[in-house]
Amino acid sequence: MxxxxxxxxxxxxxxxxxxxxxxxxxxxxxxxxxxxxxxxxxxxxxxxxxxxxxxxxxxxxxxxxxxxxxxxxxxxxxxxxxxxxxxxxxxxxxxxxxxxxxxxxxxxxxxxxxxxxxxxxxxxxxxxxxxxxxxxxxxxxxxxxxxxxxxxxxxxxxxxxxxxxxxxxxxxxxxxxxxxxxxxxxxxxxxxxxxxxxxxxxxxxxxxxxxxxxxxxxxxxxxxxxxxxxxxxxxxxxxxxxxxxxxxxxxxxxxxxxxxxxxxxxxxxxxxxxxxxxxxxxxxxxxxxxxxxxxxxxxxxxxxxxxxxxxxxxxxxxxxxxxxxxxxxxxxxxxHQWYGDQVTPVDWRDVWMNEGMAMFIQGAWTAERQGASIESVMDEWAPGEAETRAEYGPPANYDPEAFGGGNVYYGPALMWDELRQRLGDDEFWRLVRAWPQAHDDGNADYDDITSWWSDQTGEDLSGFFDDWLLGETTPKRG
CATH class of the missing domain: 2.60.40.1730 (tricorn interacting facor f3 domain)
Incomplete structure (x- = not known):
């Protein structure tokens, strides 16, 4: 974006x-x-x-x-x-x-x-x-x-x-x-x-x-x-x-x-x-x-x-x-060619789907390039996330007059890293790769992507996603 x-x-x-x-x-x-x-x-x-x-x-x-x-x-x-x-x-x-x-x-x-x-x-x-x-x-x-x-x-x-x-x-x-x-x-x-x-x-x-x-x-x-x-x-x-x-x-x-x-x-x-x-x-x-x-x-x-x-x-x-x-x-x-272009949000409520994943992937690339852990990059980003969430709203329920704020970048990036640690690298990256391919040239919304991750992992992740994307405060990190 x-x-x-x-x-x-x-x-x-x-x-x-x-x-x-x-x-x-x-x-x-x-x-x-x-x-x-x-x-x-x-x-x-x-x-x-x-x-x-x-x-x-x-x-x-x-x-x-x-x-x-x-x-x-x-x-x-x-x-x-x-x-x-x-x-x-x-x-x-x-x-x-x-x-x-x-x-x-x-x-x-x-x-x-x-x-x-x-x-x-x-x-x-x-x-x-x-x-x-x-x-x-x-x-x-x-x-x-x-x-x-x-x-x-x-x-x-x-x-x-x-x-x-x-x-x-x-x-x-x-x-x-x-x-x-x-x-x-x-x-x-x-x-x-x-x-x-x-x-x-x-x-x-x-x-x-x-x-x-x-x-x-x-x-x-x-x-x-x-x-x-x-x-x-x-x-x-x-x-x-x-x-x-x-x-x-x-x-x-x-x-x-x-x-x-x-x-x-x-x-x-x-x-x-x-x-x-x-x-x-x-x-x-x-x-x-x-x-x-x-x-x-x-x-x-x-x-x-x-x-x-x-x-x-x-x-x-x-x-x-x-x-x-x-x-x-x-x-x-x-x-974004995968997350945003190959599969595109149905409407602008879900711009976090594009920006959160692209930001997380950027962080993973930065970590590897620097010889650091992904967690250490997320630690650098985390302090400002609560401020942008408070100023602009939750990532999936943001202020319409504040499009493109840091809240749709950093909160979802931290969320994806929490899910990576919960699922393990192999399973997490397998699903990151599978999502765009499963929706090639299509559109998706909040319910589509959150239910898909629950179905693929066999876990009910609805509460996890709601807390990170709709919550007024930042969830506690693991």
Missing amino acids: KVGLAALVAGALLLTGCTSSDDQPNGSPSPEPSPSTSTSAKPAPGASTPVEDEVYPDVGDPGVDALRYHLDVAWDPDTRTMTGHETVRVRATGDADHLQLDLEGELTVDQVRVDGEDADFEHQGKDLVISADVQEDGHYALAIDYHGSPQPVPAPTKRSDFNTLGWTTTPSGEVWTMQEPFGAYSWYAVNDQPSDKALYSFTISVPAPWVGVANGQLLSRRTAGGATVTRWKLDEPAASYLVTIAIGDLVETKDASASVPMTYWTPRGRPGLVRKLREAPAGLAWLEKRLGPFPFKTLGFLVVDSESGMETQTMITLGDTRYATSPDVLVHEMA
Whole structure:
């Protein structure tokens, strides 16, 4: 997730499959989805079960299940304007007379089509309401043309390292996005809630020699008419907060030393950043010994002009700071590819599932690197945990205006270490490895993960989890 507190991990924006290919001519955007209102016997690729978020119910709509987005974006850094053409295939989760997506009110919607026909719409605030008579489980192809100057949206946090989310434009006109828990709607129309995972593809046009970077595999890169055009494809479902885009004078460096193709995207003229990122393959090898094979086909690291950062699926975005590009942060953000990306919380109440495990894994890596015990690392973290719990609330029942506080990192990390000592290393790490694989490309909530650990261990762990995650005070450590 987005990090950067002095005592926490700094962010790393992780793009799914950031492999690149040589320039390919005649690159073209993915075709617009063909109209269809038919249903199928088995779930369509990208199918989800959207819910209304318990923490941030005003973002996202459970009436829509987005299946696949294609985002065709052109950016003019001189005027700070975007021209967007978006196609999205959706499934209606019930009978209704409209479909609703999130889209920042600063952007102007020029036209909407549903299954190829012009559709009426209203765009007030962040709500884009499209008139359409839809049937439960019907599939519909939406095409949305829009333009404007995207603006970041306020962040529900009390942290000092960030206060806005989504599309961010630098003074020079470069762009990056970080959007946890929401903010994707600052630059495209989206069901901006983590339960609605979908497939993505991108076409990005920017003035050469700048380049547009996004999640997934880089299918082509070409220069035409003074513009660099890149095409990307993310072929495993991702939550909207894990989708990213960056635009700037970025240089690509490939690294073949990891188990998967690895790519670094760094500002031109900064070779020292590449040297720091080359620590990543060793960290990934350590993670794969404990968590299993990397769950995606490629991995990328993107360094941007930010004080913070976050994991994004298969492309990790890092702030341009010493801490954000440290080995500790690289390991933490890569761990999110299993805990957060491969399996994603149903809603934001359970961000602790991502952050607590990634923080514990970071601690285990630090201990091994220093030749110390995991317990000794947890001893260093423990004194501040009670303070953050008191200030921001229990990890699974936190203050909605204090998203990303230390309470969702350290309390759950201590909890996982207590469970490790209770079960023994072999059994504990076996289950840490098994959980993401058992929920591949899916979502899970509090009841899912706590009952799963009870079932797998043969112990009723419900009280243990409740004490650590819902208790007002920190449980006594063993």
